[in-house]
Amino acid sequence: xxxxxxxxxxxxxTMAKAIIKGIISSEIVPKxxxxxxxxxxxxxxNTAEETGIKVISDNKELVNSSxxxxxxxxxxxIESVLAELKDIITEDKLIVxxxxxxxxxxxxxIFDKKIPVIRVMPNTPVLVREGxxxxxxxxxxxxxxxxxxxxxxxxxxxxxxxxxxLINAVTGISGSGPAFMYLIIDALSDGGVKMGLKKEVAxxxxxxxxxxxxxxxxxxxxxxxxxxxxxxxxxGCTIAGLSVxxxxxxxxxxxxxxxxxxxTASNLG
Ligand SMILES: NC(=O)c1ccc[n+]([C@@H]2O[C@H](COP(=O)([O-])OP(=O)(O)OC[C@H]3O[C@@H](n4cnc5c(N)ncnc54)[C@H](OP(=O)(O)O)[C@@H]3O)[C@@H](O)[C@H]2O)c1
Numbered sequence: 602x603x604x605x606x607x608x609x610x611x612x613x614x615t616m617a618k619a620i621i622k623g624i625i626s627s628e629i630v631p632k633x634x635x636x637x638x639x640x641x642x643x644x645x646x647n648t649a650e651e652t653g654i655k656v657i658s659d660n661k662e663l664v665n666s667s668x669x670x671x672x673x674x675x676x677x678x679i680e681s682v683l684a685e686l687k688d689i690i691t692e693d694k695l696i697v698x699x700x701x702x703x704x705x706x707x708x709x710x711i712f713d714k715k716i717p718v719i720r721v722m723p724n725t726p727v728l729v730r731e732g733x734x735x736x737x738x739x740x741x742x743x744x745x746x747x748x749x750x751x752x753x754x755x756x757x758x759x760x761x762x763x764x765x766x767l768i769n770a771v772t773g774i775s776g777s778g779p780a781f782m783y784l785i786i787d788a789l790s791d792g793g794v795k796m797g798l799k800k801e802v803a804x805x806x807x808x809x810x811x812x813x814x815x816x817x818x819x820x821x822x823x824x825x826x827x828x829x830x831x832x833x834x835x836x837g838c839t840i841a842g843l844s845v846x847x848x849x850x851x852x853x854x855x856x857x858x859x860x861x862x863x864x865t866a867s868n869l870g
Contacts, residue, residue, distance in 0.1 A: 603752050609667025613639035613648040613656050617673035619728035621652045623757030638663035661689055669695045676700040676869045683711045690716055695746050699723055701772050702869025705739030717742040719750045722771045725779050732758030733775040737765040773863035786811055
């Protein structure tokens with residue numbers, strides 16, 4: 602039962618804090634079963650205050666007191682962090698890594714034991730339980746391990762299982778995607794300001810529209826192109842706007858955005 606598992610977040614920065622808050626508000630794991638370790642005292646204090654969990658500075662203590670160890674450090678730190686801990690990580694623990702670009706095999710290769718590893722690519726809206734995560738299993742992880750982690754991340758939004766070779770593509774759409782959406786919402790609201798709306802009103806219009814459109818795609822199951830055609834009347838306002846987007850190559854810019862992000866993620870490993 603995931604509720605009874607002891608979760609240990611190694612690294613308590615932005616992403617760890619967002620996941621912890623999402624898990625706590627979903628009540629899938631009680632707060633007293635979640636702990637974190639962090640080397641930066643300022644970050645540790647901030648995460649402890651904002652989440653109400655215990656944040657310690659000793660990674661070995663965290664490993665010893667956790668069933669599932671969730672690696673939330675930057676990709677370049679993964680190897681050195683695990684090298685220090687490899688002797689005390691046993692096969693009954695589950696390692697979960699959210700590091701962009703770091704493969705399950707590179708983590709497994711650090712150990713001379715069959716340590717189960719699950720790789721997850723989440724995004725920051727896990728904080729408000731509207732995250733989107735993708736998971737994949739390493740070679741020693743079982744369906745039961747994957748089921749646990751799927752259940753955990755589904756409590757913070759959507760979660761799918763993906764083949765590992767596609768995880769960098771996932772990073773390009775949903776991992777880094779919130780930043781792309783913020784830029785689009787900000788740009789649309791600037792358009793509103795140009796046409797006389799107050800910025801805060803324009804942001805609300807743009808953000809709620811983005812959320813509504815996303816919900817239409819998810820709830821109706823209709824192809825986005827079909828939904829677009831349904832709101833586009835001949836000679837109307839919407840086609841006037843859409844033709845500007847096509848002339849300015851917005852579609853092609855977004856395709857290249859995902860491509861470049863995925864490429865950068867693959868170089869991190
Ligand atoms: N941010 C996102 O939207 C997002 C989305 C999906 C996946 N990710 C992945 O999530 C991971 C964390 O990203 P983040 O944005 O949360 O980074 P972050 O805010 O920098 O958090 C990482 C924290 O871990 C600390 N740390 C580093 N080495 C440590 C060690 N040996 N022991 C304990 N703590 C240590 C860092 O301290 P220092 O600052 O001193 O290094 C930092 O406070 C990355 O691997 C990233 O690829 C991020």
